[in-house]
Amino acid sequence: MADIGAHFIEIGLMDRLATKDTAIHRLDPRAKLLTTLVFVATVVSFGKYEVSALLSFFVYPIALIARGDIPARYILKKIILVAPFAILVGVFNPFLDREPLLTIGDWSIAGGWISLLSILVRFILTVGAALILLACTGINGVCLALEKLGVPRVFTAQLLFMYRYLFVIMEEGMRMVRAKRCRSFSKQDTGMKAFGHMLGHLLLRSLDRAQRIHSAMSCRGFDGHIPSMKQLRLTSGDVAFVAGWSGLFIIMRLYNISQLLGSFITEVIS
């Protein structure tokens, strides 16, 4: 269970990454949010057997990781942490969809396997993009951008609190697990009943804690809106960022760049 602690600390790292000062961090949160949305929309819009065309989309996360000075390993670890959900979505495809789609020599690959692969690639791309957005904008920036783009405050505040209270719940959970371990000695199996009690208790404690945090916030004038010192101003750089990347995404959606590149290279070689 020690790794829960490690992940908790790492969520804190996300906040710290967001305080860096790179060209990417300095972009207006709205520009980054819009670009991420266009990215996700184009990636999701591909047909279910598409894999090769998706590969060229990796250029966006890679560019941001490099320019935004974000540790790629950290983002990868976070993706792997949630990957089971994507696998769950696609895991039955190979059994349901047995139509051979691709033959390499004597091997034929069923469509189900291709679509599973496609789901995984899309998952990595979209979750990766979202995490990168968070790492170079910060949750407060993302919420502010959403609000400025017309999302009602109720939703942005919800999002913000979900994120903040994630810490709280994990922290409370960690404390309880530790306390339980100290008293259960080497006996591993303390039964489902104890687990159920702990879960209920965790919920109550988290609620309590959330309430205290809220009271502390409202005592300092919080009215559902996280204020920001940064004056949001769209510069020509922001516009170029959105337009440039969105343009590229659309081109990559219409033309299969990886394939074109591949055939170009084979032509040159032969």
Next chain:
Amino acid sequence: MSHHIIEAEDLHYKYPDGTSAIQGVSFRITHGESVAIVGENGAGKSTLLLHLNGYLLPTEGALRIGDYSLTKETLNEVHRTVGMVFQDPDDQLFMPTVFEDVAFGPMNLGFPADEIKKRVYDALETVGMLHLKDRPPFKLSAGEKRAVAIATVLSMSPNILVMDEPSSHLDPKTRRKLIALLGTFKHTKIIATHDLDMAVDLCERTLIIHKGKIAADGPTRELMQDEELLEQCSLEKPLKLQCCSLCGKVSV
């Protein structure tokens, strides 16, 4: 200077689950006073303090804070007048960096950017934590967290400081530093605590709360000598007023 006054009149508070935490409390605290609110665990100290900045509204009775009676409409003014430092600094520090956390209050009050920056620097300077301004708050030590929590409130320049057990969970040296720091503040101070030695150090006046009622209200030193009263309220005479068990002297 009526805006530094707190006046409670027959305050009652019942939690939604039916617990009567405050049962008829009245007091008047005037400008520049430093008052300790002492009482055993569960006496109702925290509940009382949560009224002072309007987080809880009394179920019965009235509260005047500065120029305002406490109602839903005056909450903003009350938040500006009363700075509240919570018992657990982890509940109070929720922004990604110390700077942003201290700036949170002034930003909500709508100050311009350079004024906010000045306030944050001044507040952090006062508590001696300016060097931590870019650190994430949850990675600080207990003493640092407490000091930053105090700064988050100072940055709003309140007239009245309300603190819930500020010395709990601190090691002896950090505790001394905190007491020295609080001693320098000129604000009207209200400090809930069961650290009676701190009460003796910082507050001329003490309110003893017992089971949601005021058991005594008077000069701290007098109350702390009244062993019968302390016994009744499940409190213990401060160490510094006890005869030294080694040499038989009272330290002050």
